[in-house]
Amino acid sequence: MASRPQKIPRDMPEGWLAFLMLLPAMALLGLIVVYPVGRLIYTSLFDLRLSAGSTEPIFIGIENYIFALTEDPQFWHATWNTIIIVLVTVPGSLLVGLGLALLANQPFRYRWPTRLALLLPWALPLVFAGLIFRWFFNTDYGIVNDVLNRLGLEGTSWLTRPNLAMACICLVIIWKSASFMAMILLAGLQTIPRALYEAAEVDGATRFQQFVKITLPMLVPSILVAMIFRTITAIQTFDIPYALTAGGPGNTTETLAMYIHKNTIDFLDFGYGSALAVLMFCVSMIATTAYLRFVKAGGSDER
Structure with missing residues (x-):
């Protein structure tokens, strides 16, 4: 008995093929991003305080958000501290990272130790x-006060005075994150064609003119990418202030991430802590959207 001839399947439409190719990535994205964020938003709509002795969540709608925005001064204080860190450390990291990237990009013989040194703080x-x-800025045996005393100057209490403590936090964050900025900018510097600099030298342009007219414009995409990542991590700053001052003295250096940690882990108020986390997520999304709109507007102007 002869078998039936098999039908040759038609070519799959490009739209369906693209959907099937992207389906695994979409499923993974939904699993590690969409579901946790959705669960966080869902939890923020409930009164869920384990410290009260009850594990049954009570639906309260947006009351957690209203309380944070209108009745919780510590939320605004922590938010303001976070804004200060963003405004100080993002430009500071960019300037220091740009200087380090330019140094590592110089055509001297042994460049690899310099590039290796960029990785160490990061x-x-x-x-x-x-x-x-924290040991460096210790009042009694810190190396900073020891150097000042040897120079005949009087040391001070760096981490117990609010303004100085915030300055120390910003300094450490800049030191830690500048290497990350430098690595991104160094990658951008290496994509700039050398022929542009050679043509500028023939035209008599100085090093400063080459930097302003060639290097900076060509580095704008790398700078924007670095600033997006640095701004998001600055908004979420937790580890360095927590290790350096633990939010002190008092709560004068407490960031928004530290305040979320306090409410969620210390006070076991998962509903309010989730609402604070959603607000911080919204701030991060607003900052990222602003950068992306700036990039899109710049691309439109070039066309």
Whole structure:
């Protein structure tokens, strides 16, 4: 008995083929991003305080958000501290990272030790970096006060005075994150064609003119990418302030991430802590959207 001839399947439409190819990535994204964020938003709509002795969540709608925005001064204080860290450390990290990237990109013979040195601050764990600098700024036996005393100057209490403590936190964050910025900018520098600099030298352009007219414009995409990542991590700052000052003195250096940790882990208020986390997520999304709109507007102007 002869078998029936098999039908040759038609070509799959490109739209369905693209959907099937993207399906595993979409499923993974939904598992590790969409579901946790959705669960966080869901929990924020309930009163779920384990410290009250009840494990049954009570639906309260957006009351947690209203309380945070209108009745919780510590939320705004922690948010303001976070804004200060963003405004100080993002430009600071960019400037220091740009200088390090330019140094590592110089055509001297032994460049690899310089590039290796860029990785060391970035490779250190955040808490470890905070503990190191906590010892540096210690009032009694810290290396900073010891150097000042040897120079005939009087040391001070770096971590027990609010303004100085915040300055120390920003300094440590800049030191820690500048290497990350430098690595991204160094990658951008290496994509700039050398022929542009050679043509500028023929035209008599100085090094500063080459930097302003060639290097900076060509580095704009790398700078924006670095600033997006640095801004998001600055908004979520937790480890270094926690290790350096634990939010002290008092709660004067407490960041929004530390305040979320306090409510969720210390006070076991999962509903309110989830609402605070959602607000921080919204701030991160707003900052990222602003950067992306700027990038899109810049691309439209170039066309």
